Amino acid sequence: MTFKIELSVRDYECDLQGIVNNGVYFNYLEHARHEFLLANGVDFAKLAEDKINLVVIRAEMNFKDSLKPGDRFVVEVEPTRLSRLKFGFLQRVIRMSDDKVMLDALIVGTSVNEQGRPFLPEAVDSLFIPYKG
Numbered sequence: 001m002t003f004k005i006e007l008s009v010r011d012y013e014c015d016l017q018g019i020v021n022n023g024v025y026f027n028y029l030e031h032a033r034h035e036f037l038l039a040n041g042v043d044f045a046k047l048a049e050d051k052i053n054l055v056v057i058r059a060e061m062n063f064k065d066s067l068k069p070g071d072r073f074v075v076e077v078e079p080t081r082l083s084r085l086k087f088g089f090l091q092r093v094i095r096m097s098d099d100k101v102m103l104d105a106l107i108v109g110t111s112v113n114e115q116g117r118p119f120l121p122e123a124v125d126s127l128f129i130p131y132k133g
Helices: 022-039 044-049
Strands: 003-008 053-063 072-081 087-095 100-112
Touching: 003 022, 022 044, 022 053, 022 072, 022 087, 022 100, 044 053
Parallel strands: none
Antiparallel strands: 003 072, 053 100, 072 087, 087 100
């Protein structure tokens, strides 16, 4: 199951070279993950209120090309199970004008409870194919 969201580059997201600053891509990816969760009935803010925190523990990003001001693009999110308590999001940023992949990424996360111990609430756990370690 691949979730997609359409966005566009805003001028202030670009650096002196006239391209999207590399740190901004983290924001694009995070926003898409939050929208994926909402679309699947999981409210990130509500989880935090309930003292359940989804946390990123590793991020691998492969930059292929650069977005520029005004570019429209799609961010894809594909959930994947990595272990009993770890999940991943395979993500891509694709420029819409030519379907060129600008970035691909693997964002690895888990969830921790109020005591900081790994714990996956059912609402999150159900988004991933069960782990068969």
